[in-house]
Amino acid sequence: MYGSKRLTREEVAATMAGISTNIERYAELLVRKGAAIAPGQELVLSVPVERADFARLVVREAYTVGAANVTVVWEDDEIRRMDYDNHDVAYYEQVPAWKRAQLNDLAEAGASFLFLRGSDPNGLVGVDPAKIAIASRARNTQCKRFRDGLDFGRNAWCIAGVPVLAWAQMVFPGRDDDEAMLRLWQAILQTTRADGPAPQLEWERHNATFEKNKRMLNDYAFDYLRYRSANGTDFVVGMTKGHVWGGGAGRTQDGTVFFPNMPTEEVFTSPDCMRADGMVCSAMPLVYDGNVVRDFWLRFENGKVVDFGAQEGKAVLRSIIEFDENSCRLGECALVSKDTPIRQTGLLFYDTLYDENASCHLALGTGFPECIEGGFEMSKDELMAHGVNHSATHVDFMVGADDLEIVGVTTAGEEVPIFVGGRWAWSVE
Ligand code: ZN
Numbered sequence: 001m002y003g004s005k006r007l008t009r010e011e012v013a014a015t016m017a018g019i020s021t022n023i024e025r026y027a028e029l030l031v032r033k034g035a036a037i038a039p040g041q042e043l044v045l046s047v048p049v050e051r052a053d054f055a056r057l058v059v060r061e062a063y064t065v066g067a068a069n070v071t072v073v074w075e076d077d078e079i080r081r082m083d084y085d086n087h088d089v090a091y092y093e094q095v096p097a098w099k100r101a102q103l104n105d106l107a108e109a110g111a112s113f114l115f116l117r118g119s120d121p122n123g124l125v126g127v128d129p130a131k132i133a134i135a136s137r138a139r140n141t142q143c144k145r146f147r148d149g150l151d152f153g154r155n156a157w158c159i160a161g162v163p164v165l166a167w168a169q170m171v172f173p174g175r176d177d178d179e180a181m182l183r184l185w186q187a188i189l190q191t192t193r194a195d196g197p198a199p200q201l202e203w204e205r206h207n208a209t210f211e212k213n214k215r216m217l218n219d220y221a222f223d224y225l226r227y228r229s230a231n232g233t234d235f236v237v238g239m240t241k242g243h244v245w246g247g248g249a250g251r252t253q254d255g256t257v258f259f260p261n262m263p264t265e266e267v268f269t270s271p272d273c274m275r276a277d278g279m280v281c282s283a284m285p286l287v288y289d290g291n292v293v294r295d296f297w298l299r300f301e302n303g304k305v306v307d308f309g310a311q312e313g314k315a316v317l318r319s320i321i322e323f324d325e326n327s328c329r330l331g332e333c334a335l336v337s338k339d340t341p342i343r344q345t346g347l348l349f350y351d352t353l354y355d356e357n358a359s360c361h362l363a364l365g366t367g368f369p370e371c372i373e374g375g376f377e378m379s380k381d382e383l384m385a386h387g388v389n390h391s392a393t394h395v396d397f398m399v400g401a402d403d404l405e406i407v408g409v410t411t412a413g414e415e416v417p418i419f420v421g422g423r424w425a426w427s428v429e
Contacts (some may be wrong), residue, residue: 006175006176006179007179008175009178009181012176012178012179012182012206013178013333015182015186016178016182016185019182019186019189019195020084022062022107022189022194022195023054023185023189024057025194025285026060026189026192026194026199027054027057027060027061028199028200029059029063029192029199029200029203029262029319030045030055030114030116030158030262031058031061031062031065031114031359032061032200032263032421033200033203033258033259034114034158034160034258034259034262035110035112035113035157035158035258036112036156036158036257036258036259037062037065037067037158038065038066038256038258039065039066039067040066040111041066041067041068041110041111041112042068042069042071042109042111042112043062043067043070043071043111043112043113043114044061044071044073044087044106044107044111044113044114045058045062045070045071045072045073045114045116046059046072046073046074046075046110046113046114046115046116046209047052047073047074047115047162048074048075048076048077048117048118048119048120048162048164049074049075049130050118050164050165051116051162051163051164052074054116054162055072055116055282058070058114058116059072059407070124071102071106071111071278071307075117075119077119077120077123077164077166078123079122079128080123080124080203081124083126083315084124084127084128084131084132085127085382087131087270089128089131089134091131091170092131092134092135092138094135094138094142095138095139095142095143095238095404097209097272099143100142100143103143103145103146104143104144104146105147106146107130107145107146107150107154107155108145108147108149110154110155110426111155111252112155112156112157112158112258113150113155113156113157114157114159114160115157115158115159115160116128116160116161116162116164117159117160117161117162117351117366118161118164118167119164119166119167120164120167120170120351121167121170121287121290121351122166122170122290123166123305124289125290127287127342129289129396132394135392135426146313147150147337149250150155152251152253152376153250153251153252153253155252156250156252156256156258156282157258158258158259158260158261158262159260159261159262159353160192160261161188161192161351161353161354162188163181163184163185163188165177165181167182167184167350167351168180168181168184170189170350171183171348171349171350172184172345172374181267182344187345187347187349189264190341190344190345191341191342191345191354191357192262192263193206193263193341196388203259205229206248207248207249207259207350207375209428210247210248210249210267211248212428213245213247213267213335213424213428214245214246214247214267216246216426217245217269217335217408217418218244218245220410220416221239221243221347221388221406221411222239222408222409222410222416223238223239223409223410223411224236224237224238224239224345224408224409225239225271225333225408225418226406226407226409227278227280227399227404227405227406228404228406229283229399229401229403229404229405230401230403231281231283231401232279232281232297233279233280233399233404234278234279235276235277235279235280235282235300236275236276236277236278237272237275237276237330237333237362238271238272238274238276238303238386238387239269239270239271239272239276240270240271240272240372240386240387241386241387242372242373242374242386243269243270243271243272243322243371243372244265244270244370244372244373244375244399245267245269245371245373246268246269246368246370246371247264247266247267247334248264248270255395259305260429261353261357263341263342263353263354263357263359264357265336265337265340265342265357265358266334266336266356266357266361267336268332268333268334268335268371269332269333269368269371270331270333270367270368270369270371270372270387270388270389271328271330271333271367271387272303272387273303273326273331273367273387273388274303274304274329274387274388275302275303275382275387276300276302276304276329276330277300277301277302278299278300279297279298279299279300279360280297280298280299280399281296281297281320281399282294282295282296282297282333282397282398283359283360283398283399283400283401283404284348284355284358284398284400285348286313286317286395286396286397286398287348287350287355288316288320288395290350291311291313291316292312292313292316293310293314293316293317293397294310294312294313295309295310295311295337296308296310296313296314296317296397297309297310297313297417298309298321301341303329303330304328305321305328305329305364308321311374320364320393320395321364323365323391323392323393324391324392324393325391326365326366326384326389326390326391327364327365327391327392327393327395328364329364329384329391329425330362330364330367330389331363331364331365331366331367331368331388331389331391332361332362332363332367332368332394333361333362334361334362334363334396335360335406335419335422335424336357336358336359336360336361336400336416337419337422337424337428338359338400338402338422338423339355339423340358341387342354342357342358343358344356344358345382348368352396355398356396356398358400359398359399359400360398360399360400360404360406360419361396361397361398361399361400362396362397362399363394363395363396363397364391364393364395364397365389365391365392365393365394366389366390366391366392366394366395367383367388367389367390368388369383369388371388372386372387372388375388400422401422402421402422403421403422404419404422405419405420405421406418406419406423
């Protein structure tokens, strides 16, 4: 599908027309399964203005389902860039009152949130990182009812991708614009299992495999995992007491099943940030703010990165590891089979939503409160005391080599294969 053959203009137009039904089904999938809209409910849709065509499909479908209202928040890379270039850091410390009211009131009214993203991977290169960090912190703390609604299961939400030209050109360099856009649409449909006749059914099936994998891992309650592959990875990582594996569908407090990420392939937890030892070698490049780190390795002792190297981008890797006090420790450990549609595309998407779902990965930086029993009731210090890392950053990197073996070791010392040859060791059906 991603051969080097160039398509003629006619072929691009014909193929694009041919997938228009799939694109409509994708809109239905996002509304009905992703954001899981129910009759009478509000939907908040954020979407790049460049994809107004797709936004209209989503809004139409939401009203077909019976949405009470759809609030559209238009996004644009170039305008965001102009804002960053023309405001100083202080501007971002305060979220405008009307914006707080919009997000908080809609969250309180029980809205579902659909965040469609598609942006230029290089769109923010050179922007003062403090502005981006302060803006995101302000939104998280000042739009509290909105943030808590998402984090504590009061509102359903879904993040999914839509193509925009600058992104398509990055993923498919050297192609004509129309062909690059077509190929990115195809890649999005394929990776979200929306390229067939019944994507909603596919997602029900997909979620059943998540349920099985989570159940297996949670039942074993491993003491630690051991990773080995021929590229040099030879590493053990401890699990916290009471760790919980998550992944697949989310569920609101009132029982609505939704998909926070589409695509999603990972089953993940937060490991014990005080227990990691040995060598981890990368399986795919790491993209960080438009910079690429290739062929890198990290050596851990007692949970901490003590040495590292890279064929390319070592300084970037250093800036990630030394971001703050605990960014040298792990916050996530995620398992992804190599038999997933994302991996099969062989593409680098320059977007974590896709790239982190291509392979088993680890993340340096902060861990997740939902990945330990009682985590939502713990303070940051308590989480840290239980081994759940706390940092202002979270950066995923891929370790899922094709031959990766992962063995889980229980507190009784029993060894259980989890991954063999880069795939789940047990049947996932
Ligand atoms: Zn992950």
